Amino acid sequence: EVQLVESGGGLVQPGGSLRLSCEASGFTFSSYAMSWARQAPGKGLEWISSISSGGGSTNYGDSVKGRFAISRDNAKNTVYLQMNSLKPEDTAVYYCNADVPVRGTNLDYRYWGQGTQVTVSS
Numbered sequence: 719e720v721q722l723v724e725s726g727g728g729l730v731q732p733g734g735s736l737r738l739s740c741e742a743s744g745f746t747f748s749s750y751a752m753s754w755a756r757q758a759p760g761k762g763l764e765w766i767s768s769i770s771s772g773g774g775s776t777n778y779g780d781s782v783k784g785r786f787a788i789s790r791d792n793a794k795n796t797v798y799l800q801m802n803s804l805k806p807e808d809t810a811v812y813y814c815n816a817d818v819p820v821r822g823t824n825l826d827y828r829y830w831g832q833g834t835q836v837t838v839s840s
Contacts (some may be wrong), residue, residue, distance in 0.1 A: 720744040720829045722814050727834030730804055734838070738799040740814030740831055748772075748792035750818060754799045756810035756836075766812070769797065782808075804838045811835050 726738040740752070753768040767778045767788040776788050787800040797814055811833040817826040 720816070720818055722816065722829055722831035724812065724814055724831040724834040727812060727836045729837045729839065731840050732805060732838055734804050735800070735802045736804065736836060738801065738812055738814075738834060738836075740797045740799075742795045742797070742814075742816065745816070745818045747795040750816050752788075752790060752797040753815050754788060754797075754812060755815060756808075756812045757833075758807070758810040761810075763813075764810075767799065801836070804836075806838045808838050809836060 721743045722740055724738060724740045726736060728736060730736050749771055751768055751770050754766040755763050756766055757763050765779055766782055767776065767786060769776045769788045769790055773790050778786060785801065785803045788797065790797040801808065813830050813833045815828055815830045817828050820827050
């Protein structure tokens, strides 16, 4: 069973930093790209960042580019999101996700974690 478990959220002041973690299980973590997305109150889901299976390629949304950094440790089946220079508009529930093939088909299923709340406020 595929599971993604996020942690590391919390309350932080503007300008502060947080590091989110997402521990994966139930699939060959090192074979798949991983992503982070967020959903702010009253808004839709926003893609934040992705990292390739080996970690050599990363991409970021414009709203977080230069402030957030995604990384992964394939030995620990964990993907991270280092968030710096946080702003009140970064307040959201943050989710990690992975597209994993469905056995016996040529389809992928996007798995999501339960999310972790990040609140940026003074």
